[in-house]
Amino acid sequence: MKKRVVVTGMGVVSPLGCTKEEFWDNLLNGKSGIEPMTTLDLSPYKCKLGGEVRDLHPEIHLGSKGLKYLNKGTRFLGSAAKMALNDAQLPPDGSLSDQMGVVIGSSLGNFSETTDYFYEIIRNNPSELSPMLSYDVALNSSINYVSVVFKIKGLARTISSGFTSSVDAVGNAFTMIQRDMARVIITGGVEQISIDLYLIFYIRGLLSGLDGKREGSTPFDKERNGFVMSEGSYVVILEELQHALDRGAHIYAEIRGFGNTFVGGRDYSQEERIRRAEKAMYYALEDANIKKEDINIIGANANGCQMQDAVEAKAIQSFYGPASQHIPVSAIKSNIGESYGTAGAAQVISTIMSMNTGTVPYIINYKERDPEISLNLISETPLKRDIRNAMINNFDYEGNNSCLIVSNFNG
Amino acid sequence: MSKVVITGLGLVTPVGIGVKESWASFIRGRDGGNEMKSFDTSLYKIHRSCEVKNFHLDVELENQIRENTIHKYVYSAAREALQESGLLGDEKFDRERFGIAIGTLAAELTPHERLLRLDTSRKDNGFDKTVAAVYPPNSITNILAKYFDFEGPAMISLNACSSGNHAIAWAYDLLTENKLDVVMVGGGDMIPQTEFTHFHNLKALTPERCQPFDKNRQGLMIGEGAGILIMERGEFAKKRGATIIAEMAGYGLSCDGFHMTAPHPEGEGAVKCMSDALKMARLSGADIGYINAHGTGTPHNDKAETTAIKRVFKEHAYRIPCSSTKSMIGHLMGAASTVESVICCLVLRHGILPPTIHYETPDPECDLDYIPNISRELKVKHVLNNSFAFGGNNATTIFSSV
Numbered sequence: 001m002k003k004r005v006v007v008t009g010m011g012v013v014s015p016l017g018c019t020k021e022e023f024w025d026n027l028l029n030g031k032s033g034i035e036p037m038t039t040l041d042l043s044p045y046k047c048k049l050g051g052e053v054r055d056l057h058p059e060i061h062l063g064s065k066g067l068k069y070l071n072k073g074t075r076f077l078g079s080a081a082k083m084a085l086n087d088a089q090l091p092p093d094g095s096l097s098d099q100m101g102v103v104i105g106s107s108l109g110n111f112s113e114t115t116d117y118f119y120e121i122i123r124n125n126p127s128e129l130s131p132m133l134s135y136d137v138a139l140n141s142s143i144n145y146v147s148v149v150f151k152i153k154g155l156a157r158t159i160s161s162g163f164t165s166s167v168d169a170v171g172n173a174f175t176m177i178q179r180d181m182a183r184v185i186i187t188g189g190v191e192q193i194s195i196d197l198y199l200i201f202y203i204r205g206l207l208s209g210l211d212g213k214r215e216g217s218t219p220f221d222k223e224r225n226g227f228v229m230s231e232g233s234y235v236v237i238l239e240e241l242q243h244a245l246d247r248g249a250h251i252y253a254e255i256r257g258f259g260n261t262f263v264g265g266r267d268y269s270q271e272e273r274i275r276r277a278e279k280a281m282y283y284a285l286e287d288a289n290i291k292k293e294d295i296n297i298i299g300a301n302a303n304g305c306q307m308q309d310a311v312e313a314k315a316i317q318s319f320y321g322p323a324s325q326h327i328p329v330s331a332i333k334s335n336i337g338e339s340y341g342t343a344g345a346a347q348v349i350s351t352i353m354s355m356n357t358g359t360v361p362y363i364i365n366y367k368e369r370d371p372e373i374s375l376n377l378i379s380e381t382p383l384k385r386d387i388r389n390a391m392i393n394n395f396d397y398e399g400n401n402s403c404l405i406v407s408n409f410n411g
Numbered sequence: 412m413s414k415v416v417i418t419g420l421g422l423v424t425p426v427g428i429g430v431k432e433s434w435a436s437f438i439r440g441r442d443g444g445n446e447m448k449s450f451d452t453s454l455y456k457i458h459r460s461c462e463v464k465n466f467h468l469d470v471e472l473e474n475q476i477r478e479n480t481i482h483k484y485v486y487s488a489a490r491e492a493l494q495e496s497g498l499l500g501d502e503k504f505d506r507e508r509f510g511i512a513i514g515t516l517a518a519e520l521t522p523h524e525r526l527l528r529l530d531t532s533r534k535d536n537g538f539d540k541t542v543a544a545v546y547p548p549n550s551i552t553n554i555l556a557k558y559f560d561f562e563g564p565a566m567i568s569l570n571a572c573s574s575g576n577h578a579i580a581w582a583y584d585l586l587t588e589n590k591l592d593v594v595m596v597g598g599g600d601m602i603p604q605t606e607f608t609h610f611h612n613l614k615a616l617t618p619e620r621c622q623p624f625d626k627n628r629q630g631l632m633i634g635e636g637a638g639i640l641i642m643e644r645g646e647f648a649k650k651r652g653a654t655i656i657a658e659m660a661g662y663g664l665s666c667d668g669f670h671m672t673a674p675h676p677e678g679e680g681a682v683k684c685m686s687d688a689l690k691m692a693r694l695s696g697a698d699i700g701y702i703n704a705h706g707t708g709t710p711h712n713d714k715a716e717t718t719a720i721k722r723v724f725k726e727h728a729y730r731i732p733c734s735s736t737k738s739m740i741g742h743l744m745g746a747a748s749t750v751e752s753v754i755c756c757l758v759l760r761h762g763i764l765p766p767t768i769h770y771e772t773p774d775p776e777c778d779l780d781y782i783p784n785i786s787r788e789l790k791v792k793h794v795l796n797n798s799f800a801f802g803g804n805n806a807t808t809i810f811s812s813v
Contacts, residue, residue: 097668098683106569108547114520118527118605126608127455134609135671139517139548140569144802147666153680155664156804157577158569162549168566175584181664196523200547260564261507264549265556279507399549400564 002178006409008249009088009237010349011080011188015051015230015336019083024353026335027361028382033336034217034228040195047207049215050193051230051337062149069135071113074142076233077104077190081146084186088237088249092150099183099243101154103173104143104190105165107341112194113137142190154182160341164260164402165189166234167344167394171258171404173238183243188235189342201229208304217338219302219331219363220309220377222370227303230337234345236352253352256290256389257405259283264399270311277315277401281391284403290389292320295327295405297360297385299347299392302331303338308397313373328383329375330354334364344394348404355387355408412587414645415659417810419496420753421488421597421639425461425740429491434757436739437765438786443740444620444632450524450604457616460602461634461741481518482554484637485599489555496641497653498593499559504651508592510563511552512582513599514574516745518548520603555595563591572705572742573798574598575638575749576806580662582642592647597639598746606744607633613672615709621742623706623735623767624713624781626774631707634741638750657756660694660793660809663687667803674711678719680805681705681797685723688795688807696724699731699809700791701764703751704781705799706735707742716797717777732789734767734782748798752808755794759812762790 012019015033016026026033037050058075059067061082070078081102085092114137120129136145140158147156155176159169166189173187201207208226209215217228244251260283261276268276285292298316302309317324332350339346354360360383392404420430425443427433436443443461452458468483493499498509552565564585568577575598582594610616610633617630648655665687667680674681689696705716713735721728736754743750758764763786770783792812799805 101664101666107549108519111519114517114605115523115527117608118524121604121608122528125454126604127611129608129612131609131612134605134612137605137609138571138801140571140804141671141802144571144671144804147668147803148671151668152666153668153683154666156570156666156802157664160548160567160569161552161565162547172581175588179584262510262556262562262564264553264565265558265561276507396549398553 003180004241005174005177005238005255006241006244007236007252007255007352008239008244009084011084011087011235012349013053013056013076013080014232014346015053018056020349027332027350028359030362030364031335032364039193040198045202047202047209047215049228051228052193053232069132070145071110071136073109073190073192074136074145076192077142077146078149080233080235081186084235084237085150090184090237096184097151097153099154100152101156101176101182102143102146102152102186103157103169104188105159105169105341106190107160107162107165108197109142109190110137110139112196115196146186162399163340163396164344164394164400165341167392167402167404168400170236170345170348171402174255174258177238177240183240185238186235187238188233188345190233191231191339191342193229193231198229206305216365217334218304218365219334220313220370220373221366222368224304224306224309227305227338230339232339232342234342234349236345236348251409253355254407254409256407257284257288259287260400260402262400273311274315274318277311277395278319280401280403281319284405288405290405294389295391296387297354297390298327298329299351299390300329300331301393301395303333305397308395310372312393312395313375317374324375326376328360328378328385330360330378331363332361347392348406351390351392351406355390358386359384413589415583415586416643416645416648416655417640417657417659417756418643418648418653418655419492419641420656420756421492422750422753423463423466423484423488424636424750425463425634428466437736437754438763440766440768440784440786441739442768443634449602455611457611457618459619459632461632463636481521481599481601482551485551485597486554486558488597488637488639489559489595492639492641493559498641504592506560506562508563509561510585510591510594511555511561511565512578512594512596513551514568514570514578514745514749515548515551515598516571516574516600517603517606518551520605521601524604551599561595570804571800571802572744572747573800573804573806574745575747575752576798576808579752579808580664580806583659583662586642586644589644592644594642595639596642596749597637598749599637600744600746601635602633617708620769621708621738622769623708623738624774624777625770626772628708628710628713630709632741634743636743636750637746638753640749640753655813657759657810658813660811661688661691663691663807665805669803671802674715674799675803676715678715680803681716681719681799682722684805684807685719688809692809694793696727698793699795701758701794702731702733703755703794703796704733704735705797706737708737714776717779720779728779732764732780732782732787734765736765738768748796748806751796755796755810758791758794759810763788
């Protein structure tokens with residue numbers, strides 16, 4: 001018998017604020033976290049916008065001791081994890097140790113720090129560099145840091161499956177608790193903006209504004225022309241239901257199902273991409289044992305990429321049939337941009353907040369309808385709606401299509 | 412729950428290209444160490460590592476593979492494993508039920524370093540599309556998917572030195588739950604200068620030889636290579652008439668939650684993950700016939716691992732042969748635990764246990780049977796593979812004969 005898995009805590013470090021309350025208020029108020037980037041020198045390049053995290057005070061969460069050795073991503077993840085543990089009223093002192101794990105998604109975490117370290121190596125005598133310079137440069141060192149400061153003994157896992165890393169991490173944590181491999185798992189994702197990552201996206205032609213037209217985060221809009229990169233860390237605490245009930249924890253929602261398919265490695269046709277996206281939705285619902293008629297909201301992956309947004313919309317249209325004209329669709333990347341390996345976890349948190357408040361944030365920057373896209377997009381004003389079951393999409397245009405089903409907890 | 416079986420193996424190691432050549436070296440106790448060639452080590456105190464030698468790919472591959480040797484290693488091991496399993500070029504089955512799980516420590520670093528060396532003044536200099544395409548670690552899974560027509564979900568595990576065993580555990584879960592039929596599992600890593608420097612400056616590297624469990628052990632030696640296992644649902648393999656090499660019996664995961672670089676001195680996390688693996692496999696300590704130790708050759712690891720093995724296996728600990736193949740091929744980082752899982756399957760197949768070479772002086776704190784210097788003929792039924800990563804990230808796998 002599989003265990004049931006609930007969400008008992010959430011922590012947010014985002015371009016829209018560094019608490020879940022601030023993040024949520026700003027989403028509902030249609031605020032944008034996208035601004036001209038200040039931490040990178042982008043003078044030689046066309047695309048200037050980004051969703052940078054401002055006003056994070058990691059010392060509040062992690063203390064100031066040793067903070068100087070931690071890079072940006074580790075500060076993000078450590079702070080978000082601490083807030084999530086506090087929110088779940090779980091003591092971060094190792095008292096649950098063996099039963100607690102951490103499973104985090106990150107696509108290229110610490111990549112820039114590694115580059116900086118390499119510059120030190122080739123510009124200096126490498127054998128004289130302090131070992132503390134490389135204390136926190138491995139791609140998984142942020143996760144190790146979390147396991148060490150919160151004394152986690154169950155398991156620590158980093159998943160790096162590209163843009164779907166964080167939903168894949170949540171899905172994996174869900175499965176691990178279902179299978180009784182842990183009772184509590186800190187899960188979600190972390191990413192940080194860096195010039196290296198910017199250039200990777202820039203050179204691959206993925207950023208909005210590269211075509212010389214308007215730059216912005218405009219999911220599903222007819223004039224969309226790419227995504228705006230963003231950073232942050234979004235963490236949820238997943239807990240085995242009985243464990244949560246026994247300690248009288250507040251339960252935000254229940255994770256019900258996870259499904260994924262793959263479109264990587266080859267140039268699949270749009271039809272094939274649509275078919276596979278649909279199949280991920282099908283697998284997730286099958287895993288959740290929920291009918292598609294029972295889904296009341298879709299948290300879309302849409303990030304403003306021409307092809308990917310169309311694939312997602314058409315997959316929803318085809319999978320849900322006529323019902324797709326009614327199911328409300330939200331797309332919070334309009335507010336926070338594309339934070340790749342942690343984006344899915346942001347959608348999970350936003351969706352759970354929607355369930356808990358009966359309010360769904362609207363898609364900002366949505367101006368012109370794309371004739372190819374026929375969905376009930378929430379625009380102009382937040383939607384009041386009782387939500388029982390939600391579908392969250394997280395797609396990588398050259399990797400996994402991942403889909404998570406979250407439900408209101410009702411005993 | 413479905414059983415999980417292994418039907419194909421592939422290797423690229425510092426002591427051989429392919430399973431056959433590597434295995435011959437393992438049982439002969441060959442040292443894969445060499446003077447470092449990948450980059451100039453004149454400014455370092457250590458100049459040796461275990462690099463892959465004489466590697467050529469006999470097929471014409473596209474630019475993206477040419478750019479990054481790690482893709483070549485993984486590709487080569489994958490092709491060998493698929494060939495053995497009988498699934499290479501197969502067109503009968505639903506490829507969307509064929510998944511990929513790869514573990515790596517730093518797949519993206521080596522090509523990145525090469526670019527940065529070209530021009531140290533500007534980070535963007537030298538970037539081009541092909542190179543950007545091989546950067547993210549998930550580029551490995553994309554290349555495997557493309558060349559071998561695997562169309563199911565793909566996962567990259569970045570868990571430093573236990574990455575491979577994490578990937579194996581992930582595959583095991585999906586297969587036992589009947590979500591996939593086949594998973595190509597493995598890992599690959601090269602020797603980026605950043606990693607070399609990191610370990611060098613932590614004083615974790617040994618100057619000449621890697622001597623796990625020896626009283627005078629001085630540290631680890633970095634290695635490179637790739638290992639692939641084809642894991643399948645038991646019924647699926649049986650139905651298609653595949654030759655089964657071994658069965659995967661279970662795994663255990665844990666975390667020290669102790670220190671960013673040092674292992675827990677009493678091996679607490681190691682105890683938990685070995686015990687959990689035995690529990691999942693429904694085996695007792697007495698059932699295990701061979702342990703492929705993490706055995707890095709650092710003073711701390713080998714002592715902590717020995718303590719942990721004694722805590723888990725109690726009086727049996729002294730009877731179970733336990734070797735560190737890292738004495739021959741070095742520490743393959745993200746690829747280490749998959750390469751060692753391949754070795755475990757070969758132990759089951761051949762009934763020969765590979766030795767710990769360079770073992771000279773017994774250490775009173777490391778007093779188990781480490782199969783010193785000479786391989787040993789012994790038929791065993793169950794083998795256990797440990798991997799304990801920096802940061803206290805532990806994973807153990809168990810394989811059984813069929």
